[in-house]
Amino acid sequence: MPGVPMTSTPARAAGVPTREIEVERQLSCSVCFGDWKRCRLATCPYLGGVRKWFMDQPALSSTSLFGASPPSAFVGSWNYPKVLAGPLVPPAREGTAIMDASETWLGLELGEILRFRLSLVRGKAQRPVEAARNPDKILATTQEEAMAARPVDMELWLEKKPTLQGPFSARAPPTGPSGVIRKLELAENPSVPRKVDAAVSDTDLHANAGIVDLYRNGISQSHITRVFSVGLLGTKKRRRLVPTEWSITAVDDILGLDLLGRVKRNPEIDEYRVFGHAELGNNVQVLLMPTSWMFEGLEAFDLEADPVPLSDHEFYRGRKTYPTALAGAYHAARLPVLEYLTRERRQAGAIVFMEVYKDWIPLGVWRYREIARAALASPAEKFETLDQAIDSLRGRLRLRIERWLTASHLVRFLARQKRLSDYATKA
Numbered sequence: 001m002p003g004v005p006m007t008s009t010p011a012r013a014a015g016v017p018t019r020e021i022e023v024e025r026q027l028s029c030s031v032c033f034g035d036w037k038r039c040r041l042a043t044c045p046y047l048g049g050v051r052k053w054f055m056d057q058p059a060l061s062s063t064s065l066f067g068a069s070p071p072s073a074f075v076g077s078w079n080y081p082k083v084l085a086g087p088l089v090p091p092a093r094e095g096t097a098i099m100d101a102s103e104t105w106l107g108l109e110l111g112e113i114l115r116f117r118l119s120l121v122r123g124k125a126q127r128p129v130e131a132a133r134n135p136d137k138i139l140a141t142t143q144e145e146a147m148a149a150r151p152v153d154m155e156l157w158l159e160k161k162p163t164l165q166g167p168f169s170a171r172a173p174p175t176g177p178s179g180v181i182r183k184l185e186l187a188e189n190p191s192v193p194r195k196v197d198a199a200v201s202d203t204d205l206h207a208n209a210g211i212v213d214l215y216r217n218g219i220s221q222s223h224i225t226r227v228f229s230v231g232l233l234g235t236k237k238r239r240r241l242v243p244t245e246w247s248i249t250a251v252d253d254i255l256g257l258d259l260l261g262r263v264k265r266n267p268e269i270d271e272y273r274v275f276g277h278a279e280l281g282n283n284v285q286v287l288l289m290p291t292s293w294m295f296e297g298l299e300a301f302d303l304e305a306d307p308v309p310l311s312d313h314e315f316y317r318g319r320k321t322y323p324t325a326l327a328g329a330y331h332a333a334r335l336p337v338l339e340y341l342t343r344e345r346r347q348a349g350a351i352v353f354m355e356v357y358k359d360w361i362p363l364g365v366w367r368y369r370e371i372a373r374a375a376l377a378s379p380a381e382k383f384e385t386l387d388q389a390i391d392s393l394r395g396r397l398r399l400r401i402e403r404w405l406t407a408s409h410l411v412r413f414l415a416r417q418k419r420l421s422d423y424a425t426k427a
Helices: 011-014 022-030 048-055 110-120 129-133 137-146 194-201 207-216 221-229 244-263 328-344 368-374 385-394 401-407 409-416 419-424
Strands: 064-069 071-075 082-089 119-128 152-160 176-186 274-277 282-289 294-301 310-314 349-356 380-383
Touching: 048 110, 064 082, 064 385, 064 419, 071 137, 071 244, 082 137, 082 152, 082 176, 110 368, 119 129, 119 152, 129 401, 137 152, 137 176, 137 221, 152 207, 194 207, 194 221, 207 221, 207 244, 221 244, 244 328, 274 368, 274 385, 282 328, 282 368, 294 328, 294 409, 310 409, 328 349, 328 368, 349 409, 380 385, 385 401, 385 409
Parallel strands: 119 176, 294 349
Antiparallel strands: 064 152, 071 082, 082 119, 152 176, 274 282, 274 380, 282 349, 294 310
C-alpha cells in the first residue's frame, strides 16, 4: 500500500483480498445469489423495474460515450498486481454528482441508487499497480479526473460494446457495464480542491498522513478513497494502484486509528447509551458503555434461520489481526463510533449490532458507515445498567437478543468484571 508501513494494521487492511465470508454473505441477496459473473437482475423480485430501465438505455451499450463523470474511478482486484483501472462515466451531463457520493445516499430508494449506479459505464485498462508512479495517458487522465471535486466532462471510447458482468461486490457500490478502453480524454479542466492538489503533489508525505489531513480539512471520504485508490497518495517510491474494495477499508481503518488516539485520552461516559437507525434493508443499533475503549461488531443475516451473528472485537490495545468475520464492515461500523466519541470528547466501550433483511441488496459497506452515522446523530436512550440497555435492544432488533448475547465477546467479558466503584458502593 502506498506510503504505509507494511507492519501497520491499515497496510494489512489495504492488502487483504476479499474474504470468503464476504462472498458467502452475498448468498442471502435476492439479486445475484453470490454469482457475480451472472447477475440475475432479470428474475429479481425487487429490481424488475431496474432491469427494464437498464435494457431501455441504448447509450449504455455504445462503444463511445460522452458524459460528466461524478467524478469516479474504479480499480479492480482481479489478477492483482496487474489490475483493471479506469473511470466511471454515465451517458449524462446533469445531476451526476450524486452518483459516487455515498455520503448522500441515505433517504434514497434502493431502485434509485441502482439506476444511477448501473448507468455508470466502467472503462477498463489493465496496468501493473506500480504504473501509478509513471502513468501513461489513459491512467494519467483517470488520475486527473479522480482528483476533481465536481463532475468532469469526459469522452470515453471502448474496444467493444460494454457488457454487464455482475455489478455487485462485497465492499464497493455496484457499477454498470464495462469495456476495455481504446481512448480517453477530458473535455474540460477538472476542479481540484487546493488541499487535494497539495497532498497529491507532496511525494514525501506518507499515505496515512495524507488521508488524515484531507479528512480533517473537510474532503469527503469518498473523494479521499478515490484519490488513494488511483495511487496519488504516499511517498513517490511507494505509490501504487489500490483496488477500490481494499482502499475503502484501508481509509476507514486509517481514519479510525487516528481518532482512537484522541478518544483514549478522554474521560469515560457515565451511563449506557443506545442509538439506532434502519434503512436500505439494514438495521444498525449502537450500544455505548461506561468503560474504557473496547469495540465489537456483530452482524446477522438470513434471520429466518435464527443464526448466531458473526463477530469481531478489540479491547483497549486494539487488534493485531484482520477482522476476518466482518471484514470491511468492521472498520465501516467502527469509524462512526469514534467520530461520535471525538465530538463528545468522551471514551466508551461500544457494540454495534448490524441486521441484514430480506430486501437487502449488496450496495457496499458504505451503508453500515452511513446508517451508523445517522444513528449516532439522533438522541440516545440512556440507562443506568447494562441489563436495562439490553432490554431496550430487545425491542429494536428482529433477531432474538439471546442470539446476539451468545455471539458477543464483550458482553461476556463485562459480565465477569467488577469495577472498583462496585466495591466502593458495597463499602
